[in-house]
Amino acid sequence: xxxxxxxxxxxxxxxxxxxxxxxxxxxxxxxxxxxxxxxxxxxxxxxxxxxxxxxxxxxxxxxxxxxxxxxxxxxxxxxxxxxxxxxxxxxxxxxxxxxxxxxxxxxx
Amino acid sequence: xxxxxxxxxxxxxxxxxxxxxxxxxxxxxxxxxxxxxxxxxxxxxxxxxxxxxxxxxxxxxxxxxxxxxxxxxxxxxxxxxxxxxxxxxxxxxxxxxxxxxxxxxxxxxxxxxxxxxxxxxxxxxxxxxxxxxxxxxxxxxxxxxxxxxxxxxxxxxxxxxxxxxxxxxxxxxxxxxxxxxxxxxxxxxxxxxxxxxxxxxxxxxxxxxx
Numbered sequence: 001x002x003x004x005x006x007x008x009x010x011x012x013x014x015x016x017x018x019x020x021x022x023x024x025x026x027x028x029x030x031x032x033x034x035x036x037x038x039x040x041x042x043x044x045x046x047x048x049x050x051x052x053x054x055x056x057x058x059x060x061x062x063x064x065x066x067x068x069x070x071x072x073x074x075x076x077x078x079x080x081x082x083x084x085x086x087x088x089x090x091x092x093x094x095x096x097x098x099x100x101x102x103x104x105x106x107x108x
Numbered sequence: 109x110x111x112x113x114x115x116x117x118x119x120x121x122x123x124x125x126x127x128x129x130x131x132x133x134x135x136x137x138x139x140x141x142x143x144x145x146x147x148x149x150x151x152x153x154x155x156x157x158x159x160x161x162x163x164x165x166x167x168x169x170x171x172x173x174x175x176x177x178x179x180x181x182x183x184x185x186x187x188x189x190x191x192x193x194x195x196x197x198x199x200x201x202x203x204x205x206x207x208x209x210x211x212x213x214x215x216x217x218x219x220x221x222x223x224x225x226x227x228x229x230x231x232x233x234x235x236x237x238x239x240x241x242x243x244x245x246x247x248x249x250x251x252x253x254x255x256x257x258x259x260x261x262x263x264x265x266x267x268x269x270x271x272x273x274x275x276x277x278x279x280x281x282x283x284x285x286x287x288x289x290x291x292x293x294x295x296x297x298x299x300x301x302x303x304x305x306x307x308x309x310x311x312x313x314x315x316x317x318x
Contacts, residue, residue, distance in 0.1 A: 051300055104251055
């Protein structure tokens with residue numbers, strides 16, 4: 001395990017994260033005068049979330065038909081729970097819990 | 109707000125699968141302090157990506173923060189150490205808590221500092237707890253990676269509620285599928301650029317009234 005590499009990645013990601021947070025405070029103090037940027041931001045954010053969900057799915061190592069079924073089931077659980085109850089913790093833990101049980105107990 | 113402890117624990121457990129000392133998990137919570145980016149870091153570290161790649165991927169992943177800053181700009185203190193810490197700590201969760209109540213015009217700095225600091229302490233504790241438990245008991249963590257998908261899906265549903273142009277979501281889905289089929293190595297960068305390109309073209313032609 002290369003600790004220097006790990007710390008380097010942490011530092012790089014910490015700096016990049018801070019840049020995204022500080023940018024509007026240092027560069028866009030007159031942002032309310034910039035309606036196009038505001039609209040891009042509002043509409044792009046949910047699009048990025050769709051891309052991120054897909055990114056997450058690609059990291060799941062879905063290799064069997066049963067795993068596809070399990071993934072679809074758990075996605076549906078999260079969507080239904082969150083659409084109606086709007087409790088982030090409940091939605092995430094239930095979806096992940098069912099997925100973990102499916103993988104570990106039922107070997108899906 | 110208490111959601112940060114179990115989510116932090118999920119990160120800690122996943123992080124521990126990489127084989128580093130468990131104390132590095134709370135360190136990530138201290139210096140990076142971004143839930144989705146830390147989950148992504150596990151994947152990036154596992155794949156052994158370059159610093160440049162990690163930098164770009166984090167910028168892209170966290171670019172949504174730019175728009176959080178825009179909407180709380182006027183409520184943050186103009187200078188001082190507290191300003192910088194509040195900016196550093198503007199996570200998804202903190203942003204949603206801050207904007208859940210109207211901020212008013214009086215000085216909210218002590219309240220904002222309290223909220224932001226408490227959130228980060230929960231998050232760092234969660235990271236430490238998950239990683240140390242996994243390190244000492246080495247339980248089966250297969251399947252925990254679904255937490256990342258569930259997290260993003262929840263954030264997506266939160267945003268859909270206030271979104272008018274929902275066909276753009278289909279555009280994002282097509283962009284993701286195409287990118288995965290053609291250029292999977294640069295997935296985040298290419299897919300999000302495609303989304304941005306379509307969005308700008310449509311806005312310029314006046315086809316969107318978001």
